[in-house]
Amino acid sequence: MENILVIEESNGWRNLLSTALSSLYKVTYWPNGVDITTRLKQDNIDAIILDLQFQQEEPFALLKRLKSEVPNTPIVVTSEVEKAELVVRAVKEGAFEFITKPYSEERIKLVLEKALETRSLRNEIDYLRRKQDVIYSFDRIIAESQAMKKVIATLRKFSETDGTILVTGETGTGKSFLSGAIHFNSTRQKKPFIKINCTNIPEALLESELFGHERGAFTGANKTRIGRFEQASGGSAFLDEIGEMSPDLQAKLLRVLDEKSFERLGGNRTIDCDLRIITATNRRLEEQVAAGKFREDFYYRINVLTVHLPSLRERKACIEPLANYLLKKSCRSLRKNIHGLSAEVIDRFRDYSWPGNIRQLANTIERAVILEETDIIREENVSLVQPIAPPLSEERSSPTQQLPPSTMQPLHEHEKELILKSLEKNLWIQKDAAKQLEISPRALNYKIKKLGITHHRWRKNS
Template identity: 60%
Template sequence: MCKILIIEQSLKCRASFEEALVPPYDLTFWPAGKNVTPHLQKKDYGIILLNFEQDDGVNFRRLKQIRQVSPYTPVVILSEVDKAEPAARAMRKGAADFLVTPFLNEKIRLAVQRALENRQMKNEIDYHRSKQDIVYDFDKIIARSNSMKQIIADLKKFSRTDSTILITGETGTGKSFLSGAVHFNSHRRDNPFIKINCANIPDNLLESELFGHEKGAFTGADKTRVGRLEQGRDGTVFLDEIGEINLSLQAKLLRVLEEKSFERVGGNRTIHSDVRIIAATNRDLEVQVAEGKFREDLFYRINILRILLPALRDRKACIEPLAQHLLEKTCRNLRKTIRGFSPDNVLDRFRAYSWPGNIRQLANTIERAAILEESPFIREENIILPEPVAEIPKTDSMSSVQTENFYSQEKEMIVKALEESLWVQKDAACLLGISPRALNYKIKKLGITHARWRKNR
């Protein structure tokens, strides 16, 4: 049974809490004016609900005392004041959640459930932290080619600074993973590491995602939201596909890099947040600058420490150890025992292949083969390496029959990849060696449908 301590000034909400938090919760009530520290030194609680009165100074001192005595117990703040500043400050000081009146039963239950789930997740993360350190150990990263050895040496130096890093390279080359390695080997390692894929979020939502918004800032903004740049204070924010950000947001991001400050959408209060930015893109930003699609001043601001990740086909010495590592990881997840690759040219095929989807495609290829394999070694018959989907040649002399045949062959290849990927478009795109956007375009153009896709229902 989960024990909950409720620290409330007048206990006037006791009946509401008892009604909302029925067993398996065991409730203990404590008057806010009484020192709770000696009690917490003797008793353990699964969660603490702390009432915030008007005196902010007393509130935050009490929260600090609780966090010092019970650092691993989630604290949910209860307040009658609906303001963003105390809520954001409480979250920065370690509160798990911030509830504003009216304290509806469902709202209380959800807040308690969320806090307990987050505590369980944190416990699991702490338990696996030593393994995570090994994963992000620069000396454990597979880098057999000379180019990758130099990149790892450079990233070791970069991790000791707070300067902005720009990682460029094709999709699937490991930009996200290496950004994590930089963070977890830096002095910011105990602070948040936040990843944002700018290509996956529409422009009208990306601004709120990055900077947050105030209540009422736009239709649907029924409460204040703390943005990712604010959540990542004193940590690292990884902006993947930064080349997809529109010019308006680029200007705001430039200010973050220069001044470490911004305003939430719909707000006028300046928020300061010391974050390190690691940016990544598979685009040629110099070309985008020349075409007026990317701000020149922002480009120079993020291009302080630059890493160009080579494609997998350009680091063939890494293919075999990477394949073995990915196979071991896949077998752990599948709870299967596969010792390696059959000597019937499987690794030779890997080394000879162009890998348009890079490491991500290699991982997907090995996972599929491991699922199908019943022997102690991955056999060549379970390896599928499709050729990249070609664009239609743009020639005036192409006949309608040739065009029709090309479309038919292309459709057949895409459908086959979708079937192999259980109709998950992202996985099929990796299998084909093209981007998810390109695959989605071709699916629409060729009229491919499936009952599982929401748009076809």
Template identity: 40%
Template sequence: MHIMIVDDERIIRESFYYWFEKSGHKVTTAASGNEALERLGQTPFDLLFVDIKMPGMDGIELLAQVKEKYPETLVIIITAYGSIESAVEAMKIGATDYLLKPFKPDQLSLVMEKVAVQQKRQEEFNYLKGRLEKITRFDNIIGQSPAMTAIYEIITDVAGTDASVLLSGETGTGKELVAKAIHAKSQRANLPFIAINCGAIPDTLLESELFGHRKGAFTGADRDRKGFLEVVGGGTLFLDEVGDISPKMQVDLLRVLEEKTVTRVGSRTPVRVDFRLITATSRDLEDQIDAGDFREDFYYRINVIRIAMPPLRERRADIRLLAEHFLKKFCHETTKRVDRLLPGALKILEDYDWPGNVRELENAIERAVVLSRSRALGEADFAFLRPPPSASPAGPSLREMEKYHIRNILEQHGWNITRAAKALGINRVTLHKKIKRYAISDQQPSPTVDDS
């Protein structure tokens, strides 16, 4: 536990310091309220012992500011017998307990036992609160904008049916989360949910993955293997980027949907299957039908219910909720104590257009948390979210926007091709091609904006 002793008397600070250090705690001291606030702004603390009477800012004023800025930090008030009324006032403001001078070591031990109980209760409360939020937010889908409220209603309506659902929208808008929410609220919830990214699997391999194969069906097929259409066993099959599959595969899947049977590669024996199909695409399937790249009959079969996911720039009211959610998530994962977003940071986030949508926002918050050295994220932590320079009076071209966005994601992931490709929603081969096409290099300076 990280403890700070705030007292203007040196002997009190030293006594606490040696007692807590001997008990295995990390201890810091401060001689005034202002010094304590300065240290709190630099380093997270679990517990403060604060003298109620100090020159300048007294203990009550310091307590009020701590509870406002760092609500999870516990505060114990130190007071003399003649100031019991002030101690009671401090408890009303939010102090965990108070300690009367002069005190004995066993009294200090008793107070620390109370602190331990308080921390355990807070952890239990946070856990239950998180569970409740997960239930009410449709399995981690976060948003209160009218667009998201409408989607929640559709999820509720379709979850109880077996109708095929097509989720459309830009990469990073949360299509898989919606698919999982539909599954979680359906009668198939206790059965498997299997997600397959069709754009990341070659067509020949996708056939084996979906339909399975018999031993000896092809080189390397050393045993019989069930495909995902069998493995899903009454659950939900989610095919992401369904627009990437070949016309032949579309025909095969259409037959499975109509006959509810699957035949493994290398076999002639059909097997009965039961599953609910949810598909997703970031492409315009109608355009693909016009171009002859997507079968119209298959399209109508998977497009019984259509849910269009709005891009993040069209639901800016949700950006703050999402940012705070990701902040808590990455603070927990990194064990860093970054507990709030400053107004300047929120303005940057709300003004940015987020071409990578929610996934890009998540990556931006993760980067900011990892690199932050304070307890609050400010404008400087999101300086990398600069708009690309305009190449013409009409603004940047689509090519320039894509080049800038790819480079931005690569920088966020330390030029790790695998992670960057996943964040962009494309495979490694496609990302390599785009890097080569745009001549993107980690030696290039990041674009800047001329504010003159």
């Protein structure tokens, strides 16, 4: 239930507002003998109704102060005075709406409802949420194989509940998309769906990104910023690559799961947050728990409703319809008129192991569409990276034992070749290549720079 703060001295108008709003919201009043700053810190206020007293020397002083203290909270201004210049001034100072007294119960309820809806939408805009071009309908998900049909049936049931969900599967199997399908087929579908990739945000910044921070919480924090969990209030938060989160942050997230509350960095006010959390990982969390890299209590807390997505090689029946769908999508994007895939291409797709799963299939088709000059994708324009052997381990023979003397390479050339093969197999995603090579991403990045390896998808100076 949203918290509404009413700043109104008249008992008559307080009574009207109580009658109109108390069944829908938690309504509190000020003045009540407490300083307004202290009052704002006591609860997380979702909206404010402010009665302006124009007989005061500076009637807009309180409105300015409120916008400074809680800049993201909508303020509905009421007044017995209706002058155009005053209305314009109130809006310029940050008022969401200006209502002239007397007003009806229905009028104030309608305006307040719009103010809260706008606040929710603004949270999504802050997250840079763009209009979805994906239709999250379970009925339109390609699921020809029995394994995938079972997954979709499970997700339908999960979407009807409000429990925490853990989605597992290899890289590129569609964990992010299907997490969106869960949200947009749930009772929270009209509320925000916020995605957070735990590997894309530096560890030092991830806590602030999730929980937000108060002004002055750290160097450079020159204003209050709401976090992703607060943006997702009422909806769902999707935590991708949860296996990369540090144990310390896992402990703080455990409280969010248990109590649905948290504090911003540098703040002491508890913020209640009604949201559903969906997590995903391509790691084996059981092994990480056993190795002490993942908190056991956190693992059991997120492992309430679990679904494992099959790899593309485990759903062969889905390959052809998926390829045709991705072909149409690429043709729309690249504005090309290609009608289909040749029989030889379909056969190659079915026989290939697809280590990069659907993401690799999409990239392969996009490349073929760019190269193709006829109205059908031919085999000559399809490039499939051959899977490479796992990296050498201590138990396996050394490079000098495997290579005949006549084919011996300098060490740096052999190292470069091995890194290139691993990058190609992992679609040039350095994090995944580092995992396969059993070295840290930082070490791989150093070697890439040292060996002069580049790729057009990488940002400069990365």
